[in-house]
Amino acid sequence: MEKVQLYIISGFLGSGKTTLLLNLLAQWQDKKVAILMNEFGGFNVDSKIIGDNVPMNELLNGCICCDLKSDVEVQLHDIRHRHHPDVIIIEATGVAHPVEIYDACTAPSLTEWMAIKAVITLVDGPRFLERDQYSITTKRLMEEQVQYAHIVLLNKCDLLTEEAVKQLKDDISELNNQSQIIRTQYARIDRSILAVDGEMLKSKNYSHPGIQSLVYTFTGPVSSRRFVDWLRELPSSILRVKGFIKFQENPQQVVLFQYAYGIPQYEPEIMNMPLKLVIIGESLNKSKILNQLDQLQFS
Numbered sequence: 280m281e282k283v284q285l286y287i288i289s290g291f292l293g294s295g296k297t298t299l300l301l302n303l304l305a306q307w308q309d310k311k312v313a314i315l316m317n318e319f320g321g322f323n324v325d326s327k328i329i330g331d332n333v334p335m336n337e338l339l340n341g342c343i344c345c346d347l348k349s350d351v352e353v354q355l356h357d358i359r360h361r362h363h364p365d366v367i368i369i370e371a372t373g374v375a376h377p378v379e380i381y382d383a384c385t386a387p388s389l390t391e392w393m394a395i396k397a398v399i400t401l402v403d404g405p406r407f408l409e410r411d412q413y414s415i416t417t418k419r420l421m422e423e424q425v426q427y428a429h430i431v432l433l434n435k436c437d438l439l440t441e442e443a444v445k446q447l448k449d450d451i452s453e454l455n456n457q458s459q460i461i462r463t464q465y466a467r468i469d470r471s472i473l474a475v476d477g478e479m480l481k482s483k484n485y486s487h488p489g490i491q492s493l494v495y496t497f498t499g500p501v502s503s504r505r506f507v508d509w510l511r512e513l514p515s516s517i518l519r520v521k522g523f524i525k526f527q528e529n530p531q532q533v534v535l536f537q538y539a540y541g542i543p544q545y546e547p548e549i550m551n552m553p554l555k556l557v558i559i560g561e562s563l564n565k566s567k568i569l570n571q572l573d574q575l576q577f578s
């Protein structure tokens with residue numbers, strides 16, 4: 280019996296994990312692919328982006344590498360029994376430690392039928408270049424995600440100079456000289472790159488104390504100008520914002536909003552999605568953010 284192949288997609292918040300997942304799904308149309316999606320918050324924007332056609336289990340409200348670690352085994356068995364996939368892809372939260380996820384997938388009841396093919400880490404080039412500006416824990420996490428990958432995608436190269444790409448490649452090789460390093464834009468890779476076999480990674484206990492998330496639900500459209508003003512004032516401790524929003528200028532249109540490393544992105548959404556925004560950052564001042572969003576919404 281051929282084993283189900285497992286790929287683990289890791290990488291810091293907003294580095295391009297869902298973008299890679301979408302690329303892989305497009306290339307693997309000849310395979311039955313199922314997804315285990317993990318979100319730090321209670322609302323999964325990424326699963327809405329991927330849509331209903333792909334078999335998917337979700338682990339919400341926590342991180343797969345610590346508080347939800349024991350659920351991984353149960354979810355993987357469930358995926359196998361319900362969907363009979365050829366390939367399973369785990370998309371971890373941006374704050375997950377790859378070794379812990381790997382460890383969670385090596386339970387004997389899983390290895391009977393599942394083979395871990397690779398841990399793929401996405402590096403957000405511009406953010407990684409400036410990793411010294413984050414707290415020591417966050418910087419260490421970014422580096423360890425690189426250190427323990429079998430394949431590293433140096434992503435967002437469109438936002439980097441050649442010199443910066445060279446510098447980042449050197450930094451990544453210094454952290455991990457065993458991995459393949461591939462420079463990418465929008466996480467575009469050829470599936471042949473994934474033909475590797477992940478060897479054992481060593482587990483160690485890991486936690487990420489400072490990183491938190493909150494979900495805000497809008498009751499209706501907001502002013503786009505005031506929303507942009509709010510974004511401009513966001514402290515650098517806010518690492519990621521994503522979700523669905525409507526603007527007063529075009530109140531019927533749902534917009535998929537993404538904000539990673541200071542760069543906002545707006546895309547029209549055809550489905551009528553819940554108007555929720557997920558905000559992830561280091562030591563969030565939750566009441567202040569909720570207050571600001573209330574003001575945006577109600578005044």
Ligand SMILES: Nc1nc2c(ncn2[C@@H]2O[C@H](COP(=O)(O)OP(=O)(O)OP(=O)(O)O)[C@@H](O)[C@H]2O)c(=O)[nH]1
Pocket residue numbers: 290291292293294295296297298299325372373401434435436437438463464465466519521537538539544
């Ligand atoms: N300029 C540029 N933007 C990119 C690239 N890859 C992804 N993005 C954008 O970066 C944002 C985050 O991408 P995602 O794929 O959602 O990142 P993620 O790692 O899944 O994010 P989280 O799940 O929140 O950690 C989106 O707006 C993407 O369109 C790239 O190579 N270049």
